[in-house]
Amino acid sequence: MGESNKKVLFNVGGAIVGAVLATVAIFGLIAQQGSITQPQKFSSTINYNQ
Secondary structure, three states: OOHHHHHHHHHHHHHHHHHHHHHHHHHHHHHHHHHHHOOOOOOOOOOOOO
16 A cells, blocks of 8 residues: 555545544534523433432
């Protein structure tokens, strides 16, 4: 495999990883904003003795 092929692969791989991370970050921000505006109805812990 040539040196230029490796560079292309790394660039494409880096772009994909960057896009995935950006998407996760954006969804995280949206989820945070949504949880702030709406009162939390369900607790994250499961309580069996209700």
